[in-house]
Amino acid sequence: MRACNPNFLRALWPAFLVALPATALLFSAVDPREVMLFGAPAQISGLGMYTVTFLVLWLLCWVASALNLWLFGCRRDPQWDD
Numbered sequence: 001m002r003a004c005n006p007n008f009l010r011a012l013w014p015a016f017l018v019a020l021p022a023t024a025l026l027f028s029a030v031d032p033r034e035v036m037l038f039g040a041p042a043q044i045s046g047l048g049m050y051t052v053t054f055l056v057l058w059l060l061c062w063v064a065s066a067l068n069l070w071l072f073g074c075r076r077d078p079q080w081d082d
Helices: 008-029 046-072
Strands: none
Touching: 008 046
16 A cells, blocks of 8 residues: 655645736735835845746735645545555
């Protein structure tokens, strides 16, 4: 019998798909040039703020997806067998 491997890298693609609209929704309400970090204006361009925010949201969504895989454990589903 094979060891249980939840394959956390599979969670990257769904996390990417969630981070895209999350970034769009966030910046539809917030101007990236007006973001304040620790009480001072962020010394980063608008495109840089979009990039950093997207990467942070992607990481957070991936952690949530990977945690979901870990908490629910490995369930054998023939559809997902490698």
